[in-house]
Amino acid sequence: MPKSKSDRIFRIIAYASVAISAAIYLYPFYLLILISLRADVFSWPPELFPRNPDFSGYTAIFSHPAFLEWLTNSFIYTICISLGTILMASITGYAFSRLNFPGKTYLFWLILGLMMIPGIVSYIPLYVMLAKMKLLSTYWGIIIPPIASPYSAFLLKQSFDAIPRDYEECAYIDGASRLTIIFRIFLPLAKPALVTLTLFQFVWNWNNFAWPLFVATSPRFWNLPLGIWNLTWSYTRDFWTLASGGVILMIVPFILYLIGIEYFLRGIIVTGLKK
Amino acid sequence: MVEVIFDHVTKIFGEGKDRVVAVDDVSFTVKDRELVVLLGPSGSGKSTLLRLVAGLEIPTKGDIIIGDKVVTELPPRERDVAMVFQSYALYPFMSAFDNIAFPLKLRKMPKDEIKRKVEQVAEILNIKHLLHRMPAQLSGGEMQRVALARCIVRNPQVFLFDEPLSNLDAKLRVTTRGFLKRLQKDLGITSIYVTHDQEEAMSIADRIVVLDKGKVQQIGTPEEVYNNPQNIFVAGFLGSPPMNLVEGRLIIKGEKKFFEGTSIKFEIPPDILDGKNLEGVEKITLGARPESVKVVTKPGATAFKGRLYVTESVGSTRYAMIETADTMIRAVIEAGFNPRIGDEVYFTIDMTQIYLFNSDSGARI
Numbered sequence: 224m225p226k227s228k229s230d231r232i233f234r235i236i237a238y239a240s241v242a243i244s245a246a247i248y249l250y251p252f253y254l255l256i257l258i259s260l261r262a263d264v265f266s267w268p269p270e271l272f273p274r275n276p277d278f279s280g281y282t283a284i285f286s287h288p289a290f291l292e293w294l295t296n297s298f299i300y301t302i303c304i305s306l307g308t309i310l311m312a313s314i315t316g317y318a319f320s321r322l323n324f325p326g327k328t329y330l331f332w333l334i335l336g337l338m339m340i341p342g343i344v345s346y347i348p349l350y351v352m353l354a355k356m357k358l359l360s361t362y363w364g365i366i367i368p369p370i371a372s373p374y375s376a377f378l379l380k381q382s383f384d385a386i387p388r389d390y391e392e393c394a395y396i397d398g399a400s401r402l403t404i405i406f407r408i409f410l411p412l413a414k415p416a417l418v419t420l421t422l423f424q425f426v427w428n429w430n431n432f433a434w435p436l437f438v439a440t441s442p443r444f445w446n447l448p449l450g451i452w453n454l455t456w457s458y459t460r461d462f463w464t465l466a467s468g469g470v471i472l473m474i475v476p477f478i479l480y481l482i483g484i485e486y487f488l489r490g491i492i493v494t495g496l497k498k
Numbered sequence: 499m500v501e502v503i504f505d506h507v508t509k510i511f512g513e514g515k516d517r518v519v520a521v522d523d524v525s526f527t528v529k530d531r532e533l534v535v536l537l538g539p540s541g542s543g544k545s546t547l548l549r550l551v552a553g554l555e556i557p558t559k560g561d562i563i564i565g566d567k568v569v570t571e572l573p574p575r576e577r578d579v580a581m582v583f584q585s586y587a588l589y590p591f592m593s594a595f596d597n598i599a600f601p602l603k604l605r606k607m608p609k610d611e612i613k614r615k616v617e618q619v620a621e622i623l624n625i626k627h628l629l630h631r632m633p634a635q636l637s638g639g640e641m642q643r644v645a646l647a648r649c650i651v652r653n654p655q656v657f658l659f660d661e662p663l664s665n666l667d668a669k670l671r672v673t674t675r676g677f678l679k680r681l682q683k684d685l686g687i688t689s690i691y692v693t694h695d696q697e698e699a700m701s702i703a704d705r706i707v708v709l710d711k712g713k714v715q716q717i718g719t720p721e722e723v724y725n726n727p728q729n730i731f732v733a734g735f736l737g738s739p740p741m742n743l744v745e746g747r748l749i750i751k752g753e754k755k756f757f758e759g760t761s762i763k764f765e766i767p768p769d770i771l772d773g774k775n776l777e778g779v780e781k782i783t784l785g786a787r788p789e790s791v792k793v794v795t796k797p798g799a800t801a802f803k804g805r806l807y808v809t810e811s812v813g814s815t816r817y818a819m820i821e822t823a824d825t826m827i828r829a830v831i832e833a834g835f836n837p838r839i840g841d842e843v844y845f846t847i848d849m850t851q852i853y854l855f856n857s858d859s860g861a862r863i
Contacts, residue, residue: 389587396552397601397652398575411591 252473259466280467284451292443293450297429300365300446305424307370312420316379317405321391331380337373346437353438360441369434375420382416383409422483426476447472500565500655500688502528502551507560509546509712520546522712523560533682533689535699538709539735544692547709548658551690553577564656580649581658584665586641588633588648595629598647619651622681639670646678650685657682657689663698675702696736700724708732730860733785733853739817742791742827744784745857748776757784757854761822762802767849774863782863785853791829793818793837794844801844806837820845 257264259280262273284290318324319331349368350359358364390412391404399408410417432448439445445453451468455461509521521543528534536544549555550562553574561570569577580601588597595616602612620626623643633641642662649657662678663671679702682689693699699706700720708715708723708731716728727733733741746759755766755776762784794801804820804827811817816831820843829845837843854863 387585387587389583389585390589392552392554392574393581393583393587394600395554396574396577396579396581397648398604400575403604408589411589414591 255466255469255473258463259470261463277463278467280461280464281471283464284454284468284471287450287454289442289445289450293445293447296444297447299362300431300435301425301428303362303366304369304428305421307366308372308375308424309417309420311370312372312375312379313405313410315376316383317401317409319376319380320383334373334376338377343433346433350437359438360444362444364438365435365444369428369431372424375424378416378420379413382413386412418483422479425479429475430472499530501530501563502656502688502690503561503563504547505561505563507547507550507557507562509543509550509555510558519712521550521557524709524712524714525560526707526714526717528688528690530688531686532704533679533691533702535691535693535703535706536709537693537696537699537703537706537735538715539694541711542709543712544694544709545660546712548581548660548690548692551577551656552579552581552658577656578652578654579656579658580652580654581660582642582645582649582662584661586633586645586665588636588641588644590633592632593629594625594631594633594636594644594647597633597644598629598651601648601652615651616647619647622650623647638666639674642666642674646681654687657687659689659691661693662691663693664695671698678702697738700736708735710735727785727853728862730783730785730855730857733855733862737787739788739812739828741853742784742786742788742825744786744825744827746782746784748779748782750776757782759784760824761804762847764800764847764849766854770849770852770854771863776863779856779863781857783855783857785855786847786851788817788828789830790848790851791827792846792848793820793829793831793835794846795835797844798846801846803842803844806839806841806843808839809837818843818845 254264257270257273260273261275261277261280262270264270319327319334353359353364353368356364386409390408394404394408430448431446432452435444435446435449439449442450442453447468451465451472455465455468504524504526507521507524508519511518511520524543524547536547538544546555550557551564553569553572553576557570561568563569564577564579588594589600592600598616598619599612602615607615616629617626620629623646625640625643625647628636628640628644633644636644642665645662659678663674666674675698691699691702703720705717705719706723707717710731716723716732718726723732724736727736727741730743734743744759744762746757746762749756749758753768755768755771757764757766797803802822804822807819807821807826809816809818809831816833818829818831818837820827820829827845831837855861856863
């Protein structure tokens with residue numbers, strides 16, 4: 224098909240829009256990196272290419288005696304909460320998708336309702352509860368409550384609903400138990416939703432600041448965001464070090480994004496080829 | 499010895515106004531090594547019966563016995579049955595090998611034994627070269643063989659087939675059903691096969707169970723149900739093209755008995771009704787297969803009049819659809835005779851090949 228003039232104009236506008244949106248989106252990140260290197264971005268014209276990059280913010284964080292502790296905590300929280308959430312959400316999602324039990328509809332509406340409420344609303348009651356259970360500043364207290372994730376259960380329930388019954392009935396006849404069906408048949412079949420959920424979970428939990436701030440009352444249980452925040456707070460806010468911390472925190476989600484985009488693109492290609 | 503016994507099995511779905519009796523007091527026995535086809539239109543309860551054997555449904559009343567064990571309440575995995583689904587239900591994220599190996603892996607069989615068994619079955623089904631492929635890379639026929647292999651590899655007591663051929667194209671369907679029948683005989687595994695296709699049922703079955711509205715209509719060999727239908731439903735359901743069914747009345751004049759329809763009237767040959775209890779029988783239905791109805795050129799004492807509606811060729815046979823005053827009759831056209839649409843034509847019925855049914859009860863007279 225020969226390209227018409229209007230077609231070309233449309234393409235130019237489309238590419239320009241993409242470029243502008245990308246620039247708007249990426250500029251703050253670039254700014255963050257510049258500030259972390261102590262480039263003077265607030266004067267005019269802003270220093271867009273650091274003349275004397277200063278890594279002292281990074282060294283301040285990396286050399287902090289508690290840095291490894293924060294990092295370890297971050298990994299523990301992220302991995303445990305994410306895996307726990309996926310496990311719980313798989314079973315909950317399966318139950319809502321396939322089992323019949325009294326009050327199922329009402330319970331499901333309750334879960335949907337919970338999704339509408341911002342999680343932070345529950346922090347005070349949870350704090351009181353954990354305090355009474357003497358679970359504040361323990362791994363259990365930090366890890367268990369966020370595992371109950373209505374959004375995740377909802378997401379998996381929806382994708383389980385789309386799985387034809389033949390698969391599970393076939394597995395059932397072949398001798399599979401319900402748990403086998405959930406983890407060896409349903410989860411692989413719901414891979415697109417599962418990958419999305421896993422990425423969301425990792426990024427959410429990695430970046431989570433408010434929850435540990437509430438329940439990690441002892442510095443020993445701080446995660447990386449909390450540690451960096453407290454490190455940069457002495458008499459005045461040290462923006463440069465804070466920016467370095469921001470960049471460090473970004474690294475893990477960025478790597479995940481690189482892995483994830485590969486998956487997403489493959490998913491799109493595969494579904495595109497089928498029928 | 500593995501028999502499957504249905505003992506007064508009833509299955510009811512739903513309650514109140516959603517109540518559906520899917521299977522209604524069904525009793526029959528599938529003999530050891532036999533291939534029984536459950537044949538019926540959609541909603542006849544044939545798939546429900548199969549699911550009851552598999553354990554995917556529990557009967558409302560009655561018992562199911564496999565071998566010498568009552569399995570009515572047992573979960574599927576304790577029944578040792580294998581099922582081929584219409585959709586094949588191959589797990590798309592596993593290779594053909596892993597799909598076939600799946601039931602063995604669930605049984606925690608050692609790896610080398612799994613490999614040996616899968617390869618052995620793949621050999622039988624001629625799919626050894628496909629084992630490394632993913633289901634998306636297989637054709638319909640290949641997917642079906644992999645699904646079959648997954649069932650055979652477990653060496654189950656009973657095979658269940660849920661319309662296994664309906665997703666194949668017409669040509670492949672015919673070759674596959676021969677293959678399936680031979681495979682079933684070679685393996686000697688008691689099998690229950692569900693289909694709505696009477697031709698498929700006739701060609702593959704040792705015995706056919708004809709079902710309608712959850713009730714057994716007739717059980718017998720393909721020849722028995724074809725040549726000796728017990729009621730109007732079976733007569734009309736089996737055979738392609740289907741049997742002509744004409745409503746009329748039974749008129750008794752002394753020793754002589756007559757069939758009196760709107761356009762077809764004749765004296766019923768005495769041997770057909772000899773010794774039959776005709777008390778209270780008034781409305782009757784005449785059944786005649788198209789093969790025993792012939793289009794003739796000239797009117798005669800035993801020829802009935804009609805108008806040619808259309809002709810259709812099925813293989814070497816040409817059929818005429820003849821419009822009479824009250825019904826359509828399908829009849830064979832002899833070679834060399836070429837009536838045109840709208841022509842007045844005559845047809846004769848071979849009286850030795852007719853069936854008579856009580857129109858009210860549907861039962862054969």
